[in-house]
Every structure is written in C-alpha cells, then in structure tokens.
Amino acid sequence: MSDKPTRWVGTEVPRVDGLEKVTGAARYTGDLKFPRMLHAVVVRSPHAHARVRDVRLEQAARVPGVRAVACGKDFPFHVGIYLKDQTVFATDRVRYVGDPVAAVAAETPEAAREAAARVEVDYEPLPVILDVADGMAPGATLVHPDLGSYECVPWITPKGGSNVCNHLKVRKGDYEAALRRCAHVVERSFSVPQVQHVPIEGHISVARMDGAGKLEVYTSAQSPFTVRHLLSACFKLPHGDVRVVVPHVGGGFGGKAGINLEPIAAALAMKARGRWVRVLVDRSEEFYAVVVRQGLEATLVTGVDKQGKVLAQKLLYLWNCGGYGGYGVNVVRAAGYTCGGAYEFPNLWGDSIGVYTNRPVGSAYRGFGMQEIHWALEQQMTMVAQEIGMDPVEFRLRNCLGPGKSTVTGQVLDEHSGRIDLCIRKVAEELGWGDGRKEPNRGRGIACAVKAPAMPNDAASSVLLKFCEDGMLEVLISGIDIGQGLKTVAAQFAAEALDLPFDKVRVRGLPDTDLSPYDWQTVASRQTWATGNAVLRAAENCKQQLLGMASRAFDAPASRLRLANGTVLDPETGRSLPFERLVMGYQFDDGHTIGGPVAAAASFIPEGLIFLDPETSQSPKPVAKWTFGAQGVEVRVDPETGQFTVERIVGCYDVGKVVHPSLIRGQTYGGMIQGLGTGVMEELLLDPQTGRPRNASLTDYKIPTTEDIPEKLEAHFVETPQADGPLGARGVGEHTMIPTPAAISDALFDACGIRVTRMPITAEKVRAALQAKKKEQPTP
Amino acid sequence: MNVRPLEFRTARSTAEATALWAEVPDAYYLAGGTDLLIQMRLGRRSPARLIDLKRIPGLSAIEVRGDGALSIGACVPLGVIAAHPEVRARYPLLAECCLAVGSYPVRNRATMAGNVCNASPAADTAAALLALEAAVEASGPNGDVVLPLAGFFQGPGKTVLPAGALVTALVLPAKAAGCRGSFHRLSRRRGVDLATLGVLVGRHAAGGAGAHRVVLTAVAPTPLRVPAAEALLDRQGAAAAAQAAEAARAACKPIDDVRGTAQYRREMVGVLVARAAAALG
Numbered sequence A: 001m002s003d004k005p006t007r008w009v010g011t012e013v014p015r016v017d018g019l020e021k022v023t024g025a026a027r028y029t030g031d032l033k034f035p036r037m038l039h040a041v042v043v044r045s046p047h048a049h050a051r052v053r054d055v056r057l058e059q060a061a062r063v064p065g066v067r068a069v070a071c072g073k074d075f076p077f078h079v080g081i082y083l084k085d086q087t088v089f090a091t092d093r094v095r096y097v098g099d100p101v102a103a104v105a106a107e108t109p110e111a112a113r114e115a116a117a118r119v120e121v122d123y124e125p126l127p128v129i130l131d132v133a134d135g136m137a138p139g140a141t142l143v144h145p146d147l148g149s150y151e152c153v154p155w156i157t158p159k160g161g162s163n164v165c166n167h168l169k170v171r172k173g174d175y176e177a178a179l180r181r182c183a184h185v186v187e188r189s190f191s192v193p194q195v196q197h198v199p200i201e202g203h204i205s206v207a208r209m210d211g212a213g214k215l216e217v218y219t220s221a222q223s224p225f226t227v228r229h230l231l232s233a234c235f236k237l238p239h240g241d242v243r244v245v246v247p248h249v250g251g252g253f254g255g256k257a258g259i260n261l262e263p264i265a266a267a268l269a270m271k272a273r274g275r276w277v278r279v280l281v282d283r284s285e286e287f288y289a290v291v292v293r294q295g296l297e298a299t300l301v302t303g304v305d306k307q308g309k310v311l312a313q314k315l316l317y318l319w320n321c322g323g324y325g326g327y328g329v330n331v332v333r334a335a336g337y338t339c340g341g342a343y344e345f346p347n348l349w350g351d352s353i354g355v356y357t358n359r360p361v362g363s364a365y366r367g368f369g370m371q372e373i374h375w376a377l378e379q380q381m382t383m384v385a386q387e388i389g390m391d392p393v394e395f396r397l398r399n400c401l402g403p404g405k406s407t408v409t410g411q412v413l414d415e416h417s418g419r420i421d422l423c424i425r426k427v428a429e430e431l432g433w434g435d436g437r438k439e440p441n442r443g444r445g446i447a448c449a450v451k452a453p454a455m456p457n458d459a460a461s462s463v464l465l466k467f468c469e470d471g472m473l474e475v476l477i478s479g480i481d482i483g484q485g486l487k488t489v490a491a492q493f494a495a496e497a498l499d500l501p502f503d504k505v506r507v508r509g510l511p512d513t514d515l516s517p518y519d520w521q522t523v524a525s526r527q528t529w530a531t532g533n534a535v536l537r538a539a540e541n542c543k544q545q546l547l548g549m550a551s552r553a554f555d556a557p558a559s560r561l562r563l564a565n566g567t568v569l570d571p572e573t574g575r576s577l578p579f580e581r582l583v584m585g586y587q588f589d590d591g592h593t594i595g596g597p598v599a600a601a602a603s604f605i606p607e608g609l610i611f612l613d614p615e616t617s618q619s620p621k622p623v624a625k626w627t628f629g630a631q632g633v634e635v636r637v638d639p640e641t642g643q644f645t646v647e648r649i650v651g652c653y654d655v656g657k658v659v660h661p662s663l664i665r666g667q668t669y670g671g672m673i674q675g676l677g678t679g680v681m682e683e684l685l686l687d688p689q690t691g692r693p694r695n696a697s698l699t700d701y702k703i704p705t706t707e708d709i710p711e712k713l714e715a716h717f718v719e720t721p722q723a724d725g726p727l728g729a730r731g732v733g734e735h736t737m738i739p740t741p742a743a744i745s746d747a748l749f750d751a752c753g754i755r756v757t758r759m760p761i762t763a764e765k766v767r768a769a770l771q772a773k774k775k776e777q778p779t780p
Numbered sequence B: 001m002n003v004r005p006l007e008f009r010t011a012r013s014t015a016e017a018t019a020l021w022a023e024v025p026d027a028y029y030l031a032g033g034t035d036l037l038i039q040m041r042l043g044r045r046s047p048a049r050l051i052d053l054k055r056i057p058g059l060s061a062i063e064v065r066g067d068g069a070l071s072i073g074a075c076v077p078l079g080v081i082a083a084h085p086e087v088r089a090r091y092p093l094l095a096e097c098c099l100a101v102g103s104y105p106v107r108n109r110a111t112m113a114g115n116v117c118n119a120s121p122a123a124d125t126a127a128a129l130l131a132l133e134a135a136v137e138a139s140g141p142n143g144d145v146v147l148p149l150a151g152f153f154q155g156p157g158k159t160v161l162p163a164g165a166l167v168t169a170l171v172l173p174a175k176a177a178g179c180r181g182s183f184h185r186l187s188r189r190r191g192v193d194l195a196t197l198g199v200l201v202g203r204h205a206a207g208g209a210g211a212h213r214v215v216l217t218a219v220a221p222t223p224l225r226v227p228a229a230e231a232l233l234d235r236q237g238a239a240a241a242a243q244a245a246e247a248a249r250a251a252c253k254p255i256d257d258v259r260g261t262a263q264y265r266r267e268m269v270g271v272l273v274a275r276a277a278a279a280l281g
C-alpha cells in the first residue's frame, strides 16, 4: 500500500470486454456447436421425497437416435464441495422435486425428450418435510439416513441420525449472566424464503470423453478448477485427464459456484464415448432443479442496558438447506461466525444450524447468507433502539464494530479492517437523518452490512503474465468475469504496475484448466482482491526482468531505472528502450542476446487464517477480511392498498480503494436492485403438501424490471486501505445487496408504524399489518 | 410426452383459415402468439397445426363504419390500437387498458382478439371491452356470427365462440364513444406483470340511467361487470362511491393464488372502486 498517485487504478477506463459483449462477439456455452453433438434430457423426480425402488432404462434406450442412457446404478458416486451428500443421479431416494434420477442423450432434442418420457421409475413416496421445524422435530423422517457416513471437510459438523447437516456454535462471554443485568430484553423472530438467482443465462454444460479417456467439459460456471477437482474426485479420474473450459458467463450470482450440471454431462459423455453431450435446464427448471438460496428462520434475543449498550445477544439461525447441503453447509458456517453482523456483542450465544428438508437445494447466492441474517439482525437493532427510546442510528453507532473492537469470534479489528461507523454516518447524513422531517406515509430507514469471504483457508488465485512481440501484455486469469468487471480490473492492475498504456494489455479470462493458472472460485467477493494481488506480484516479477535486461543494455544500475509508459527509462541519461525491444530478449549491437521472453506467474493465498474453535468458534483470525457498509432507503406508502414505492436507496461501503468508479457504482446499484427484488417480491413458492413449485416461471416469479428501479440510487465509498489488498482494495460485490430489505422494512415502519418480519415485504403483507395495527389501536 | 411434428400454415383469407382449421384435429389460430407459444412450451397445448392469421388482408385494419362504430381487426397489435387517434379520442378507456398489457415489445405483438380469445380472468382489455359493450365478430364453419362481449366469457380459457370460429374484428358501438373514467390495476411489480386485480369505472357523458360502468378483472372466473354498483353510481354519482365499492366487493368471487389471496383481492376491489368512482367527480 502506498499513497502514490495512480495512473489506471481508480480511473474510468473502458470495460475491456464491453465491445465483444455489445457486438455479440462474446460466445457463451450455449453458442458452442460441436460436431455431432448429442442433446440430453434429465429425468427429474416429480416427488419431493420418495424411495426409488427401480429405474428401468430399456424402453428409453430403444428410442431411435438415443446414444446414451444413465441412472444412479451406473454412477453411484458421491459429489459435493464440502459435504459429499449427493450422487450424480439419485440412487436409493429422491429428496426434492427436480432431483435427477436418470438422463438420456440422443441425436436430436426431440428423440431425447421422447426417450426421457420412456424412462420408468418406481417411486415409493415418503413423508415430505418442507419446514425446518418439521426437520428438527424429534422423530422426524430422516432426509439422509446415511448422513453419518458421508465424507466432508473437517470444519463441517453434520449430525448423523438427524436432519442437521451442519451446526456452528458461537459462544462468547457469559450470555446468561449478562442477560440478567439487562434493563430491556427484546425477542423477535424473522424469516426468509428460498429464492432463485435468475441469471440471464441458465445452467448449461457440454462434455465429451475422447477415445483416450480424457474428459473435456465446456460449462457455464464460476469455478473451472473446482469443477475439475470435483469431477475428478467423483469419477476417480486424474486431474490431468479432466479439462474444464468456461466461455463467457451470463450471470451466476452464486448459482454457478461449485459443481452443478457438469457431472450429469460427464456421465452421459462416458456412456457415449467420443461424442459431445449437451445438458441444460430450461427457464422453468432453472427455478428449482439446480440450486436456490436457502431459507432462514431466525430468532433473536437482545438485552440492553439503560445507556443503549447491548450486553447480551442470543441468535438462533435455522437454515432450510433443502434436499442436499453440499455447498449450503458453508453458508450455515459463514452465518455462524458472522452471526453478530456489524456489531460488538460482549456476551453472545449463537447457533447456526443447517437443516435438511425436501425443498430445492440451497447453495451459494450473492451475499452467502448475509442478506438473510441482516434481515433479522438489522430490524432487531432498530426495534431494540425503539424499545429504549433511542435513535436507531445513534444506537448502531454505540454498538458497532471498529478498530479495537472484538467480533463474535473474538477477533480484534485493527485500523485496516474498515469503518462501519463512517458508512453509517455518511448514509445518515445523505438521508437527512434527524432533520425532523416527517411527511405522512413517507419514511426512512437505515441498515448495516458486513461480510467476509466465506471460503476454505487455502483458497488461492494465480495468474500468468506474458508478453507479445510488439510489447503487448497478456494477462491470464482464471477468475470469471460474471459481469462484475474482473477482466477490466485485472487489466488496470497490470497496466498500473508495469506503467503500460491501457490498450497495451489484453486479459485472457476465459479459463481452460489445461492452459490457465489455478484459481479456486469466483465467489466470496474475492477476485479483485485475490487476483488483483496475484497480478501485482506477477507484474513486479516482469518488471524486475525488464529492469535487469535494461540495466545490462544501458550498463546502468537497475535501481536507477524505471518503467515509463511502455518503456524502460534511465532518468539520468535520458536513454529509454520500448518494451518491444526487451520482451523477447535484448539484442546488443554485436548480435549477442540476453534475457528471453518475459513472463511470470504469481499467486495469492490469504495468510494467517486460524480455524474456529469447534465448541465456541473463537478464533483470532477466522477470515481474510471484512467489508462493511450501510444503506439508507426512502419509501412512500399507499396505506389503503399496502403498495409502496422505494424512491431512493443510498449506499456507503468501505471498499479500501475504489479501483474503477463506474464498475463499483454498477455493482452497488445492481446489488441494491437485487436486494430490492428479494426484499419485496421474490419467493419460490411450493405446494405445501407435495413440495412442487407453484411459480417456476417468470410469469409468477418476479424480479425487478427497469420500471421497478428506484428513482434515485446513490453510491458512496470510504477508502480505509485493506492491509493485504491490492493498493488497499477489498471486495464489495455481494455486500451491495445485503442491507436493502432490512432498510426497506425500517423505512416502512418509519412511514406507517408497521413491521413485516417475513420476507418478501409484499403490498398484501403491508396492508395486513396496517389492518392489524388499526385493530390494536382503534382510532378514537 | 408425445413428440409430434408441428405444421405451420399461413392463411391468406378467412375462408382459407377456417378451412385449414377444419382439416385436422388440434389446429390453432395464431395471432401474436404471446399466449399460445407460452402455453405450448409449458405443454398445456400441443397443436398439430398453427394457422397464422397475420397475412389475411383486412384483419389488420381499424375502421369507422357507416353507423359510426369502430371496428378493430383481429390482428391489430395492442400498441397500434392504443395509439390510434379514433381510439384515443372516442374510447380512451380502451387505450388505457391496452397500455396496461405487458410491455412495449409485448404490445407490438399481442392482439386484442388474442387477449379476448385466451379468456384469462385477468385480461386487461376485457375490462374496457365489457364497459364499452363491444361485440365480437367471427367467421365460423357454420357461417358468420356476432357475439356481444357480455356473456362471451364462460370461465378461465372458456368462451362461447363456436369451435373453429375465427374472430375477425372487435367492434365498439358508436354510442359507447365518450365513455370516460379510469382503469386501476394492482400487480406485484411495476413492469410487466399480470394484474392481481383490475378495476375500471367509467361514465358516459350523457349521464342518467345506464351511464356508469363498473368492471372488475382477476377477481372472478371471468372479467365481471357489476350492474348493482353501476346503478348506485347512476343514481347518486360519486357520492355513492362507498356503496358502489361495497356492491363490487359483494359481487366478486376471487380465489387465492400465487398473485394474491382472495381476501386481499376483495378488499382491494372495494378500495379501487371507491377511488375510481370518486375520481369521476
């Protein structure tokens, strides 16, 4: 970190992938046409919970044009990123409507559909569990009777013989004793339904196993290397014989993290050796068949003293993980070690519990559990403030984290950890908080957000830098540009560190695991930070190579030389050499040549992370970094109909360093709109008896359109440098959607005195709450 | 699932269209396709033959007839209807209802005949067409028929249109011109959403008995006119807004579905009718 003025980082360079996207040159997995490609159809369970007694594929195999059929018997292999609780196809039971049971691949989509219809499955229906309460009830039907025997990473704690796929306990101070000293105690429950990511491009994978046994997969994914790793583990193939390529991706939002359709494509490809097999889900299946965001039931107890300091805090988060917890178990964990949000709670008792049900599979979703817990926690903070008659902003400032304060895991934050207090103050100021303005049916609300990257301690990124003959730099990264602008940011860091004209950098960001450097996953708001760091390191290495050659060419000490706009310059003599004279090796006048093609690889892995204590979750550094922020919202309500309009959202985040002003504004506005969508209109509805989806289409699952975007969206940033951030930057991609629903709910309370605790806040719920309030306090 | 080939035919005249329909079972007329194609994709309809109507001369015209009635051809897209000067000047409620449908691109494709034939209880244009006492003109296997819109809808997806009949035009009578008021609609979001419920309240300039119109959508198996509410408004005008609202609440038969509960719909019928009636002044 330095305060040196920057040339590219922090400026409005054009998006490097803009032209190919707007011209249609960018190719997505669905655009790829392979010779003699087969089309697959997946047979999915119509039952939410059933024993699979038999799967018969004979009739399907006989349909003309069918080249492969597969079911659980053929591939009884487990797969899962953290908890291996899923098989490629259901073997003994199906656990949600949409659970894959078999698949067919044929010469035409029509033949594949016909064959799929002829797959015969004998189901024996089992009791269906849709709610966490039913899943937790004593004697509940077990969704995974074999849970105790599943393989999992050591920091996940499934409880065999129950429906609990993970449980994180956070114990700090003495909650019980502190509660007895409290002047006021508030207990409330909140809930969040399952929602869907709704990316523009749905899930799709194309795979082939060639005659030599090499498996190749083109897929719309956020994590090519993790896909390779998990495919290798699942099918017991050496990593070197699995190749994963990720073309352009049309949005992921977490739904394409980990592994999804790839094992099904691979299984069919193994059965139709030499042929490419394409598997995709249609828009309707996208809603329930692959992954969704978990539901949450939260109960919070908060005890405060008379001065408005929280003394005791208890939190119970029950996560509705759905039929499988492969990825979702880590949401449970993240919600545990972040259970106290942006606040310091000296005495805390927290439990974050993942519960299997027969709902669609919960997985990563932008925010990774944080929007859900902040929905509960932030509303709770306002309610506690109101209970003691304190201003909610003042109350937040009194209890929030900051340098020297200790998180729920006992980590003491330092001056590099980011400043939530500054974010709250900025948002409050922008909203005119405390100005006494009060118009009927209009209200304002504020909520905070915090999130750390939820990832294994060894999650790493690496990059490769190499030069072309004309001095142009190629930057190979394996983070995915899922719209956040990663390629542009990588180019900025490279151009900055090597002082290159910006158009002399090309980022190669469509990773191919055969050729590209390793990267764990594009998740956790980690790419600007992790890939950014790796790019800076590799650039430094290239710089040393260039300076070394130039030093010999000029016969001048390297320490005296510097890079200047694509040249190496000796400021003392004024001599300079353009990169194109150096990058392929430098040739002296007599013909002898030194150096060689300039290239460098570098990596970044977060350092100093310590596992959580298994009983208390205490750890001095459980995560790599925290990003804090706050949002303020203004609403206008029509009390007769309950319809309301979010007129303005103001955000402020401590991002360490603004790397690209309009990209970060885009992330912030996009997050606010996604936050608005989940907050006020999104919910995956299931039939309460059968567990079948009731709104698996864009007709009845609504996300915001341009007409729904608030009139005013505003983004502000604080720049407290991150100690291990590239030029001080830290991640913010997910954080921008975390506080929005809670802030809207607070604004509605301010407007008309009602509170909706079950997301989404629909007009109908607002109206019902207003009616209930009227009944409680009849107007005189 | 039965995978069968789908035949696409383009008709050049109404006679050819009805003949093409009669030739094979499971033939469907295709206008904008904004309902039909979605239903096909969902597997709710599996036509053997689609008969495209958009190349039939005459079905794409809006004309004032000798008696002053306005005839809107079955293939005129909603966006064109809403922008048409005759519609805007004489039947502003119809323009308003057309503009409530979908989005700009949907309205460039979707037709009013399709909206009516699809017979959704939430069909937005049905509100104005019922209020304006429009008629459906159709040409069928057994000759031409004229069907009043009152009584046309029989239930979700059901109409009295004889099998194989081809709607050629929707006709707005001259006497309905100048009916003014407003169409209020609640939906889950602002952009592109089917109505959770819709309420139209209108009044003919002449006033007096029979001047008012109250039509509800998405709160009964069919779009619904509420004569009791109309009569109250005829007698007492906006002063009867609350009673008219009560009458409308009593008349509707909403259900619970993913877009809203029956209770909310019923309450909102009251709120919106009262508002729209009060707005008449």
Ligand SMILES: Cc1cc2nc3c(=O)[nH]c(=O)nc-3n(C[C@H](O)[C@H](O)[C@H](O)COP(=O)(O)OP(=O)(O)OC[C@H]3O[C@@H](n4cnc5c(N)ncnc54)[C@H](O)[C@@H]3O)c2cc1C
Binding pocket: B028, B029, B030, B031, B032, B033, B034, B035, B036, B037, B038, B053, B074, B100, B101, B102, B103, B106, B109, B110, B111, B112, B113, B114, B115, B116, B117, B118, B122, B123, B124, B125, B165, B166, B167, B168, B192, B193, B194, B195
């Ligand atoms: C994104 C989207 C949003 C929508 N939003 C709305 C909305 O807000 N409000 C609303 O009311 N609707 C909405 N719809 C539904 C649809 O757009 C309308 O019902 C539209 O008016 C249908 O007209 P069409 O020309 O597309 O009909 P088509 O789909 O072509 O036909 C519909 C049905 O009518 C039959 N048919 C069509 N023309 C004739 C004819 N001349 N004679 C006999 N039968 C015929 C067809 O065989 C078919 O069964 C929406 C649809 C989409 C895709």
